[in-house]
């Protein structure tokens with residue numbers, strides 16, 4: 734298994750946000766994590782990416798414990814995150830933002846400035862402009878490109894469609910098949926269930942810090958998802 738969480742608990746100080754999370758991601762797979770506001774989706778992404786520290790054995794990468802590694806060490810192993818809210822470096826140009834993503838680059842891989850500009854041609858046009866001067870959707874493309882510059886084998890995407898117009902969301906999600914063609918696995922965190930079911934091989938639903946449902950999109954009924962998302966009656 735490329736990535737496995739093993740009864741993962743996480744939180745902030747004494748506040749516990751995740752309780753015994755078990756998820757698995759195989760090489761090349763696309764997983765969607767769905768759930769309401771505050772369900773713990775971002776906390777799960779922060780735990781996997783090493784932004785939040787964990788017990789070593791709670792997260793396994795290719796069978797090896799990585800839960801206690803730093804975010805930089807995890808990036809170096811090929812797990813890159815597109816954080817919620819994009820978090821571009823405000824004083825840097827589009828191209829400088831992308832180059833920063835390449836600093837902890839893995840040796841081999843598909844991605845370079847050129848292939849990212851081929852993926853999102855508008856970024857080539859705007860490469861010299863401050864990243865934060867771009868539209869929301871274009872900034873999201875920069876954030877995705879910045880993560881890809883590390884040549885990840887697992888890309889974590891935290892709410893990449895949040896606050897964007899449907900036509901822009903479509904453009905962003907159109908990049909996903911091309912990212913997967915490189916062999917990378919992807920986890921998308923999505924509040925939009927339809928979008929999640931459309932792109933994912935498998936879905937996990939979180940509610941109040943626990944996995945309440947998992948399966949392939951074709952096996953999950955609307956009612957089951959509704960109950961797992963909002964709680965049963």
Ligand code: ATP
Pocket residue numbers: 745748750768769770771772773774775776777817
């Ligand atoms: P959203 O869609 O709102 O981002 P989420 O499913 O990603 O929701 P998290 O952001 O992981 O949920 O939050 C899970 C819980 O942890 C919530 O109760 C939230 O209030 C709490 N929380 C999140 N970040 C922090 C923090 N930095 N400090 C303290 N509590 C936090």
